[in-house]
Amino acid sequence: xxxxxxxxxxxxxxxxxxxxxxxxxxxxxxxxxxxxxxxxxxxxxxxxxxxxxxxxxxxxxxxxxxxxxxxxxxxxxxxxxxxxxxxxxxxxxxxxxxxxxxxxxxxxxxxxxxxxxxxxxxxxxxxxxxxxxxxxxxxxxxxxxxxxxxxxxxxxxxxxxxxxxxxxxxxxxxxxxxxxxxxxxxxxxxxxxxxxxxxxxxxxxxxxxxxxxxxxxxxxxxxxxxxxxxxxxxxxxxxxxxxxxxxxxxxxxxxxxxxxxxxxxxxxxxxxxxxxxxxxxxxxxxxxxxxxxxxxxxxxxxxxxxxxxxxxxxxxxxxxxxxxxxxxxxxxxxxxxxxxxxxxxxxxxxxxxxxxxxxxxxxxxxxxxxxxxxxxxxxxxxxxxxxxxxxxxxxxxxxxxxxxxxxxxxxxxxxxxxxxxxxxxxxxxxxxxxxxxxxxxxxxxxxxxxxxxxxxxxxxxxxxxxxxxxxxxxxxxxxxxxxxxxxxxxxxxxxxxxxxxxxxxxxxxxxxxxx
Numbered sequence: 001x002x003x004x005x006x007x008x009x010x011x012x013x014x015x016x017x018x019x020x021x022x023x024x025x026x027x028x029x030x031x032x033x034x035x036x037x038x039x040x041x042x043x044x045x046x047x048x049x050x051x052x053x054x055x056x057x058x059x060x061x062x063x064x065x066x067x068x069x070x071x072x073x074x075x076x077x078x079x080x081x082x083x084x085x086x087x088x089x090x091x092x093x094x095x096x097x098x099x100x101x102x103x104x105x106x107x108x109x110x111x112x113x114x115x116x117x118x119x120x121x122x123x124x125x126x127x128x129x130x131x132x133x134x135x136x137x138x139x140x141x142x143x144x145x146x147x148x149x150x151x152x153x154x155x156x157x158x159x160x161x162x163x164x165x166x167x168x169x170x171x172x173x174x175x176x177x178x179x180x181x182x183x184x185x186x187x188x189x190x191x192x193x194x195x196x197x198x199x200x201x202x203x204x205x206x207x208x209x210x211x212x213x214x215x216x217x218x219x220x221x222x223x224x225x226x227x228x229x230x231x232x233x234x235x236x237x238x239x240x241x242x243x244x245x246x247x248x249x250x251x252x253x254x255x256x257x258x259x260x261x262x263x264x265x266x267x268x269x270x271x272x273x274x275x276x277x278x279x280x281x282x283x284x285x286x287x288x289x290x291x292x293x294x295x296x297x298x299x300x301x302x303x304x305x306x307x308x309x310x311x312x313x314x315x316x317x318x319x320x321x322x323x324x325x326x327x328x329x330x331x332x333x334x335x336x337x338x339x340x341x342x343x344x345x346x347x348x349x350x351x352x353x354x355x356x357x358x359x360x361x362x363x364x365x366x367x368x369x370x371x372x373x374x375x376x377x378x379x380x381x382x383x384x385x386x387x388x389x390x391x392x393x394x395x396x397x398x399x400x401x402x403x404x405x406x407x408x409x410x411x412x413x414x415x416x417x418x419x420x421x422x423x424x425x426x427x428x429x430x431x432x433x434x435x436x437x438x439x440x441x442x443x444x445x446x447x448x449x450x451x452x453x454x455x456x457x458x459x460x461x462x463x464x465x466x467x468x469x470x471x472x473x474x475x476x477x478x479x480x481x482x483x484x485x486x487x488x489x490x491x492x493x494x495x496x497x498x499x500x501x502x503x504x505x506x507x508x509x510x511x512x513x514x515x
Contacts, residue, residue: 139164143177153185158201165208179209183218190222193484198222213239220252227407229344232256245276254285259375261308261347263289292374295359296349303345306331311350311381319381320350322388323396330397334404334425339474342407346400347376356380365450368395370402372411377403398422409480414498417486419454420461421473430459436513443510456502463505467494 143161146153158181165178186201199222206215216235223232236253239246250273257266270286273279299310302320307327311320327348335341351359360369360378368379377399381392401422405413430439434455441447442455464473472493479489490498 136164136167140174140177143181147177147180147184150184153181153188157181158185175208179205179212179214182208183214186218186222190225193482195222195226195482213242217248220249224252224255225410227259227343227410229256229259233260245273247273247277247279247282251279251282251285254282254289258285258289260344261376263293267293288374291359292376295351295355299349304328306341306345308345308347309350310347312352312355319388319392323348323350323379323381323392326388326393326396327400330400334397334400337425337470338404338408338477340404340408340477342403344375346403347374349376349378350381351378353380367391368399370399370406372406375403375406394426398426401425405477408477409486410484412480412484412486413477414486416453416457416460416498416502418457420457420459423454423458424461424465428458430455430462430509431512433458439513440510443506443513456506459509460502460505463508464494464501466508 139160143157143164145151146157161178161181165174168174182201182205186198186205189195189198189201202215202218202222205212205218209215216238220232220235220239223229223235233253233256236249236256239249240253243249250269254266254269257263257269267286267289270282270289273282274286296310299312300317300320301308301310302324303309304324304327307324309320309324309327311317311323331341349359356362356378360366360371362369362378368377370377379392379395379399399422402418405418405421434442438447439459442452442459447455461473464476468475476489476493479492480486483489487497490496490501494501496504
């Protein structure tokens, strides 16, 4: 009875004082009929009653709010924990073409650079989604949609896929989804020339699905892009061991072998492919190799750690030995200067004068040629039989500089930068090859054609050297190789676009010449 009476006892909505049937509050005198008994005011009154009739302080209200939020958070955590125990979703991975390494068109100057690969088409089977709670099903569908659309992936997408796979390790299709996303992320990173990131994604893909051929296909693309010819050979051979007629792998292997100066092996690989199917790119590469083999037929070869040198037998035996010594000397000097060296031996072919022009297609004034496609230096030595002349020695360092710059920048360096650096490394300086009046004429555009181009290129590199020295040049070349954007590399290192740099270089040399 006491409990019933206490529960029936009313309280003042304002101050919380007990009031049994009174029309007004005995303590504060408020008339109850004039107050609207809202839920909020009753709540405030009950709170004040619990506090002994005192109004709650600000600190008390804050603590009560925090308590309420804590309860809500615990409730959400419990719900999430219940979701974690829900049976896994059943995903279906639909088979698709392999995502990787094809070669560019045969007409492209770089036969071995891979085209972008198609994506794996991975989708969720809506009929089986009921086996999973709605949260994980939605996650899987979103990731599969991004994969099909080849949408740009973020690190959060990969973290989400990793988490999903960790929650459902027994579901092969969930692992397949993660694997395909890693391949796509690697491809996208490679497109943005984030090669280290691309490689890490591929290494993780191998851990997720060891032995998957798509891993080797993706690695083949990466190795060809980076000029890692030995690694490219290994990846291509693994593919062809399991898929002998795969054209992309055969072309990639043949190109890598050509860059490793193993033309006969490259031709054999292409012949095997062409017996099975007609392939325009393989045939074009085969024709190029045929010409090289024909041009070099009967030549004697000497191999060192950094070079493979071929020349016309006994006629050039003495100068061949001299050239080998000169090449090794220049290789050591350029390695120190650039802080870098090419990853593979450089083929150097020495021709008689007419054979050189027939083989290289170079203009009659050329003293040598570096070919960026096969990575070979071709030099005419007609009329030389015994000694390495100063002129030929300059040609060696000039063409060897091209090989270093091409390898360091992965083919991105402009022709101006190539020719300027090659002349600079020879020891040429603009003030030693042109008079002050000629330098001023060059700056004003009065010297055109090939001669003007070469002089302007040398003037540009000299100006760059004066600004930031060899270290600046090395930073520039490294950035070009990393980001594939010559203009961006110039802006980052020198704060200017290349055309602005050239204009400033001309003005600088003109001022020096006329003062």
